[in-house]
Structure formats: structure tokens, C-alpha cells
Amino acid sequence: SSSVCCRSEVPATGTTQPAASLGFRPPAPHFTKMYLCMCLYVVFTSGLTVFFIYLRTFIYSFFMRGRPFPLQILLFGMLFCIYNGFLQGYYMIYCAQYPKDWFTDFRFTSGVLLFLFGMGINIHSDILLRQLRKPGDHTYKIPQGGLFTYVSGANFFGEIVEWFGYAIATWSIPAFAFALFTLCFIGPRAYHHHRYYLRMFTDYPKSRKALIPFIF
Known part of the structure; x- marks a missing residue:
């Protein structure tokens, strides 16, 4: 290329x-x-x-x-x-x-908690992905642990939850627009990653969903 x-x-x-x-x-x-x-x-x-x-x-x-x-x-x-x-x-x-x-409004408190929850999932999932490979290794491996037990795109799910939490906490149109963009942009990536894993690994967990645990 x-x-x-x-x-x-x-x-x-x-x-x-x-x-x-x-x-x-x-x-x-x-x-x-x-x-x-x-x-x-x-x-x-x-x-x-x-x-x-x-x-x-x-x-x-x-x-x-x-x-x-x-x-x-x-x-x-x-x-x-x-x-x-x-x-x-x-x-x-x-x-x-x-x-x-x-500061005591339900939208603010729930949004902040959702943001922190999503950020925790995102960071933890990124750490698990990094641990899959040694320096110089470019081969794909099956992610294990954390939310990867339930979905292929655990890091994507965490980021989507995170920005929807931010949107709720700020209750602003730009924040909701960004959260929706995040969902539309990386949601399909999670789906295609999931399909790729299913094709590449014959032992890939069949019960694992693409993005949303137990649903999708």
C-alpha cells in the first residue's frame, strides 16, 4: 500500500x-x-x-x-x-x-456515575487487550476476562456508556450528539470485530455477544 x-x-x-x-x-x-x-x-x-x-x-x-x-x-x-x-x-x-x-439533580448524579462506570470498563478492557500481545506480536488472540466474557467489543461498550453518561450529566445537545456519533461510529466496529472473531477462531465463545451483554 x-x-x-x-x-x-x-x-x-x-x-x-x-x-x-x-x-x-x-x-x-x-x-x-x-x-x-x-x-x-x-x-x-x-x-x-x-x-x-x-x-x-x-x-x-x-x-x-x-x-x-x-x-x-x-x-x-x-x-x-x-x-x-x-x-x-x-x-x-x-x-x-x-x-x-x-449537583443533586438525578440527571447529573446518574450521568457522572454512568460516565465513571463506562470509563472503568473502557480502561480495564484496554489493559486486557494490551496484555494479549507481547512486544512485536501482531497476531490476533481471543480477549478474555472482564466484560469480554460477555461481549467482543467490551472497550467499545465502555466508551459508548461513558459518553452517554457525560451527555446525561451535562444535559446538552452537543454532548448527546457526540454520544450518538460514538454509538454509530464504534458500534458497527464492535459488530464487525465480533464477526471477524467468529470466522477466525473455531473455538470462539458462541454465547458472547458483539456489543451489548446478553442482547446484541
């Missing part, structure tokens, strides 16, 4: 780092003075996102083991993350309106 490629750890770093940087944009001074409570909500929810992105960008990505990654996909990923980071940040800073008791 004539495609230009980069090292496997670069895509996770290059595509998500711009979005993480946008997350550190400080609120406008008048916003902080007029809406102190709302600013706390914005800082907290944005902090969750920035924490996960930096964790994936600067820690997980350098432990990835895989084949070279097409540079074109890296560039498209960077553009999307910049655009999405701008939308999320702009809405939270300039458009979002929350009541004073939003």
Missing part, C-alpha cells in the same frame, strides 16, 4: 490531544462572577472529559501494541476532535444554564 503510516501509539495521542487542550480554556471573567455555581458544574464535568482524554492520550497510547496507523485517518481524527472539543467547550462556557441544585 502507498498509504503514509505512523506508529501505532501516535493516533491516540494526536487525535485526542487537541480536544484535551481545548478543555482547559478558562471561562470568561463575567461568566465566573455571575454564575459561580454554574461555573463549578462546568469545571467539574469538563474536568471528567479532560481527565479521560489525557489518560488515553498520554498514558494508554504509549502502551499500545499494534501495526502502523494510516496518517490520513490520524489527520481526520484530529480535525474531528478539534471540532468536537470546540463545540463541547463553547456550549458549556457560553450556552449552558443550570439551576443551583444541579
